[in-house]
Amino acid sequence: MNRIDRLTAILVQLQSKKVITAQEIADRFDISLRTVYRDVRSLEEAGVPLGAEAGKGYFIMDGYHLPPVMFTQEEANALILGAKLIEGHTDNSIKKHFTEAMLKIKSVLKSDDKEGLEKLESQISVSAIPHQENEDFPNNFLSTIQKALIDQHVLEFKYFSNYTGNFNERQVEPIGLTFYGGHWHLLAYCRLRKAPRDFRVDRLVRLTAQDERFEMDKKAIDGFMRQLVQGTELQEVVIGVEKQVSRFISNQKFYQGFVSEQVKDEFIEMKFLVPSIEYFSRWLLTMGDSVVAIEPDSLKGALKERVSELQNHYGS
Numbered sequence: 001m002n003r004i005d006r007l008t009a010i011l012v013q014l015q016s017k018k019v020i021t022a023q024e025i026a027d028r029f030d031i032s033l034r035t036v037y038r039d040v041r042s043l044e045e046a047g048v049p050l051g052a053e054a055g056k057g058y059f060i061m062d063g064y065h066l067p068p069v070m071f072t073q074e075e076a077n078a079l080i081l082g083a084k085l086i087e088g089h090t091d092n093s094i095k096k097h098f099t100e101a102m103l104k105i106k107s108v109l110k111s112d113d114k115e116g117l118e119k120l121e122s123q124i125s126v127s128a129i130p131h132q133e134n135e136d137f138p139n140n141f142l143s144t145i146q147k148a149l150i151d152q153h154v155l156e157f158k159y160f161s162n163y164t165g166n167f168n169e170r171q172v173e174p175i176g177l178t179f180y181g182g183h184w185h186l187l188a189y190c191r192l193r194k195a196p197r198d199f200r201v202d203r204l205v206r207l208t209a210q211d212e213r214f215e216m217d218k219k220a221i222d223g224f225m226r227q228l229v230q231g232t233e234l235q236e237v238v239i240g241v242e243k244q245v246s247r248f249i250s251n252q253k254f255y256q257g258f259v260s261e262q263v264k265d266e267f268i269e270m271k272f273l274v275p276s277i278e279y280f281s282r283w284l285l286t287m288g289d290s291v292v293a294i295e296p297d298s299l300k301g302a303l304k305e306r307v308s309e310l311q312n313h314y315g316s
Contacts, residue, residue: 001029003039010039011048014060021057071105073113079105080120088126089179091201093143141207145186148174148209152216155188157207159199167205172197173214180273182255198234235274237299239284240267240292249287256283267292277302285310 001009006029013028014020022036031039040058044050049061071079079102086098106114141157148155155174158167172188175196179185183200190197234257241249246261246268257272257280274280281302284291293299 006031007039007042007046011043014050014058019053019057019059024057070108071113073116076105076109076113076117077120080117080124083121084124084126090184091139091142093140097143138205139202141201141204142177142184144207144209145174145177145201149176151209152213154210154212154214155186155207156210158205160203160205168192170199171210172199173216175216177201180254180257180259235277235296237272237274237277237280237296238269238294239272239299240264240269240294241287242267242290245287245290246270252283256280269294281306 009029010025013025022033022040025031025036025039026033040050049064051059051061053059083098083102086094090098106117109117145155147153152173154171156169156171159170160167169192171191172186173191174186174188176187177184178187183202186199186201186204188197188199189195236259243263243266253270253272257274259271259273261268261270263269272280277296277298281299284293284299284303285306293303
């Protein structure tokens with residue numbers, strides 16, 4: 001990238017956040033901090049009103065705006081992939097907002113690029129777990145949750161538990177959103193249980209953001225997942241899968257609560273968060289002796305029970 005293009009890209013980057021550090025710019029363009037300082041000075045000399053906060057970074061003064069940003073064809077193509085993922089893995093509230101955003105993006109593209117984009121849209125698809133429409137579960141709350149995360153507002157909703165078959169009123173302090181097992185999950189501090197909890201977003205009913213705000217200590221987020229696992233319905237399991245078999249379950253694992261994996265000498269060690277050890281053990285049986293249950297011991301016991309059931313069922 002030549003220097004003129006880099007200066008333009010830095011200017012766009014400065015408009016993307018309230019404050020951008022010199023290190024962020026250096027990392028993005030693989031340049032030294034000294035070069036960053038020189039580029040920033042060049043932008044100032046060109047009339048761009050930049051400010052700086054000691055120990056924080058650079059920012060553009062209020063009131064200054066670039067003309068509408070133009071997208072390259074490759075950038076627009078990348079957005080189509082994002083649109084397809086959003087279409088398959090988010091709720092109606094996000095789909096609506098993203099559709100409006102894509103219309104604005106398409107409006108600034110060249111005619112040839114628009115034609116290419118339309119063709120590409122028809123050639124890309126994303127498989128997703130089908131969700132049956134249900135008036136009792138509107139599944140239309142991701143946008144509200146996002147805003148509550150930004151504003152740090154308390155959320156109130158009814159939550160349906162598959163285990164009890166009942167609805168419970170909850171007031172929570174939202175901490176984050178995560179996607180696993182084919183569903184979006186709200187991570188939050190539950191005031192009823194007085195502990196961190198994991199709520200599947202498609203099981204929420206009548207969710208509203210309250211006027212009440214809460215203060216989140218950033219240090220409290222550290223170790224949140226560990227606390228969550230200890231105090232929720234989900235259980236942590238660890239298994240070892242033969243390397244040659246692991247590639248055949250690369251998609252399946254995400255529907256089983258996959259969290260992370262680590263390459264070992266003889267196998268791939270995988271970690272999952274699962275709502276049911278019994279159900280998870282049935283999935284493991286499909287891999288036969290290519291999988292090893294590492295922990296917890298209850299998983300090993302469940303597998304032995306499944307094997308015994310099969311022996312009794314197919315015994316002579």
